[in-house]
Amino acid sequence: MSLDHINLWLIEDGEGWALFDTGMHTDASLAIWQELLAPHGRLGGRPLTRVIATHMHPDHVGMAGWLTREQRCELWMSFGEYMNCRVLMADSGREAPPEGERFYARAGWDAQALSQYRARFGNYGRYISPLPQSYRRIRHGQHIRIGRHEWRVLIGAGHSPEHACFHCPELKLLIAGDQVLPRISPNVSVFPTEPDANPLQLWLESLRRLRDEVPDDVLVLPAHNEPFQPLHARLEQLENSHARSLERLLVALAQEPRRVVDLFSVLFHRPIDAELLPLATGECIANLNYLRDQQLLRVVEDSQGVAWYRA
Secondary structure, eight states: OOSOOOOOEEEEETTEEEEEOOOOSSHHHHHHHHHHHSTTSTTTTOOEEEEEOSOSSHHHHTTHHHHHHHHTOEEEEEHHHHHHHHHHHTTTTOOOOHHHHHHHHHTTOOHHHHHHHHHHTTGGGGGOOOOOSOOEEEOTTOEEEETTEEEEEEEEOSSSTTEEEEEETTTTEEEEETTSOSSSOOOOOOOTTSTTOOHHHHHHHHHHHHHHHSOTTOEEEESSSOOBOOHHHHHHHHHHHHHHHHHHHHHHHHHSOBOGGGGHHHHOSSOOOTTTHHHHHHHHHHHHHHHHHTTOOEEEEOTTSOEEEEO
């Protein structure tokens, strides 16, 4: 992946460690964890007391099943993230559904891209160790005692269904997962399972709640890139960046009707190759659905079922 590592966070929890996020289930990750958990490893031979996943993406929950079984501890996760992870893992070994092919054909994918979609379908489960069959549910506003300190759960949406952040007022820390990142914007996408969704609206609302509920002086511990502060300035940067993207889309769509695949150069500052195509498509549709719900554009389908957007 272009993001070739993830930040994980360990907090002293009695005689052991509470772990936030896990890394992907790969041979390399497994070797690192075996070294860390060895009796004379860098965790001092102390066990994991619980595994807390901010959300369902493989780099965050991929090793959770192996770790909870190995350490005999619980997985803590929000309901939406746990259940969506279970559903997506069930796609392993299945053929790509016709709804998915229609979704991407509607966006303007050609025959080669659709063939690659069929070949890749179900890959999500390749990087996730089977989840435990039970878990501890976390909810927005819940207070969790970890070691000597209390953490408050803040649930957001957009990047994933019920993404959990964790705020400790006493330590002035915010474990942010992917919801707020210092140098990149998290992917906010629409998927074939809910083609009319408006995740960008949900994500922007989540950013506003973070500003309202978390002080500016926290040190933010993100899943990618370096810890950073201040929080509120970064939230404003992200909001302004998306506002500029939406404005560029409206300008382009006022000139002539375009398909989703025609708008990549408007939204993104890098070439979109086959690897990035699904993410770019999902993010572009998220922006278009946001504008559609604001009644700022209209969409018509041609005889081939391809959607054309116009301001």
